[in-house]
Amino acid sequence: MELKALTYLVVGATFALYIAIAFWSRAHNTGDFYIAGKGVSPIANGMATAADWMSAASFISMAGLIAFLGYDGSVYLMGWTGGYVLLALFLAPYLRKFGKFTVPEFIGERYYSKTARIVAVICLIFVSFTYVAGQMRGVGIVFSRFLEVDVNVGLMVGMGVVFVYAVLGGMKGITYTQVAQYCVLIFAYTVPAVFIAIEITGNPVPQLAFGGDIAGSGESLLGKLDDIVTALGFNEYTSGTKSKIDVFCITLALMVGTAGLPHVIVRFFTVPKVRDARISAGYALLFIAVLYTTAPAVGAMARYNLANTILPGEVGTETGNLLYEERPAWMKNWERTGLVTFDDKNGDGRIQYYNDSNPDFAGSANSYGWRGSELSVDNDIVVLANPEIAGLPNWVIALVAAGAIAAALSTAAGLLLVISAAVSHDLVKGIFVPGISEKNELRAGRIAAAFAIIVAGYLGFDPPGWVAQVVAFAFGLAAASLFPAILLGIFFKRMNKQGAIAGMLTGLLFTYGYIEYFKGLFLKWAGSPWGDDVATEWLFGISPEGIGVIGMLLNVLVALSVSYVTAPPPDSIQELVEHIRIPRGIKIETSFRAAPDVRK
């Protein structure tokens, strides 16, 4: 069958599956299916959390980034998994005991302050918007390839689909729909990886093939890869170019940010017991790890395949490089999206792909008659193009499209739900119009979700980086704003509202300002970025992706200083903290009522 028809079929079938499960669950859980985890085993809950968490950045973008970054790509691998350890140890069990429904609600309650709650909503909106923007671009890339249109048209289609999906709703909160999404996504990710691993090394397990030998040559994959890329002027695959402090800070910002992401935290509010909150984080990470340990293998094998395709002969020989006329079908397909481009700079009709910004390699390139690297490949296409590059059957390619859409949609829907709950429940109902009817509250939530899609789409047209990088900014913002406020609220009884508010604002403004200055985010219409985004300009040599760590430290410092010079929190709050720390005990009664479900 033709690829396009097959893609429609597979994507359509998975959508039908999600909707069927949604209806089936609805029928069997009459009243209380909002409490997602109730009666659901920690294993199913872990899968659902993993689907919620693994986004377009994990599915589409990460392996591609690793393929081109090599060792430096480790920041994403460690950063996006290590955060679950922080979540399990520092937040999940205590927030579960507290038993609230939104993150701003916890902050407003713990810091006995509506102002704190508003500040938390602002932080949450900054984080979630940045994150959704990354998802939209991912969705755009998927649609552009499979509808064979330009990436911006793909983005428009994607916005429409996300809008329908999120506003139709009813999908997101149902645990079993997400379990299905996890299964689709992980199957779609591992099947091509297994095929490619067999093709290259003969070992079907990607995690082992990664360290294995190339079939029939006796040379290790990583060793061979190091040789190939250094011969083209790139740095060694297994060592990095980023400074140590930058790698350290990006990893830490991603870890802490993971633990501070509102749409991840809320999943632990709803498990039945404190005990389950701890173990659920473990299961979630276990299921996430399946993809995260496969991704670096996929990255390395994709880089190897790409290099071999373009350079079938010896480096530097006249006929070593591939003739443009003889380029494989996948390259032609992706050229249509504008994400792969070729420019025959030296007019020899062959594709030269090398590192033309390496001054040490310029001499060799010149002697080969090369006039600059002629091929540009967008990182974000690697996973999607991988099955085509490896010549796998069309059904695998269609499956990958379905998996990518599942990943992007489940996360986008989760984020939109968090944004609309924050606006309708925390802002409108909690602060400005306490007497609002439930119907109008839900309407406010929907308007907020629609507005968020439009803003995210706008950001997606001209993103300040690749999907994974845009998403990394969201983590920096979460690390610098929400995480310290929650952590101090649980582990530091003396923390008061003045400290928490001052800390959150400092962390958020500093981190956001730094990213806007170097990368441009929301203020591109006003001429941002203003700064020159190079290591010599960065504060302590820390890139905008890692700056959340400094924002977090500033947050904690300001929070502690301010809280020590102002009055301690009232006794009732100190008692509340004691109560949160102990698993057993009655549910805490507080002044705000539970969040309604905006999907109704």
Place this chain on the structure above:
Amino acid sequence: MTPANRSAYWRANLGLVAASMAVWFVCSYVFGILLVEQMNKITIGGFKLGFWFAQQGSIYIFVVLIFFYAWRMNKIDQKYDVHED
């Protein structure tokens, strides 16, 4: 529950958290980042060890670490009689 008992429970919790964080830090930040060049001199199963910790090993250890923490913490809950139901 007496205040003394309560603070003993909290100290036991913090001790476990500190030990877990040490493992977390060593397998990722020390082996995978700070000492990666030194670790890379060792090769096991086709991998340079530092590179392996950064792209594979740390993730496996994180998973085991959370399950270990959850198991130990349940024991501590029982010991201080603060477990649920």
